[in-house]
Structure formats: structure tokens, C-alpha cells
Amino acid sequence: MTVGRSAFDVALGWNGGTAYVTTADAGALVPVDTASGAVGAPLTTGAYPLAVALTPVPVK
Numbered sequence: 001m002t003v004g005r006s007a008f009d010v011a012l013g014w015n016g017g018t019a020y021v022t023t024a025d026a027g028a029l030v031p032v033d034t035a036s037g038a039v040g041a042p043l044t045t046g047a048y049p050l051a052v053a054l055t056p057v058p059v060k
Helices: none
Strands: 007-012 018-023 028-033
Antiparallel strands (some): 007 018
């Protein structure tokens, strides 16, 4: 799978179903389905995202 030329950091969603990968060259956070490896639509973050952190449980 390809998520960008400079994948930098990764974090798993609270249920492990999605991995979120930062791509510094594209200024985006890219969701990846961990079961299928399918790459989702990138979410724009701004310049050079180098880290990602997620809450451990869904926020209501």
C-alpha cells in the first residue's frame, strides 16, 4: 500500500480497525484499514505532520 513518500508516524484507532499514518510530504493524515490494507482519503493537517496521537476510547 502507498500512503505517501514520507510516511512518518502511525497510531491505531481505539478499536484497532484503522491505522492513521502521517505523511510529511503531503501534509496529511491517511487512514488505513488494518484488515484489508485499503487506504482511505487523506485528511489535510497542515505543513509537515510528524506525529499523531488518538484518544483511547471514542469521545461522546
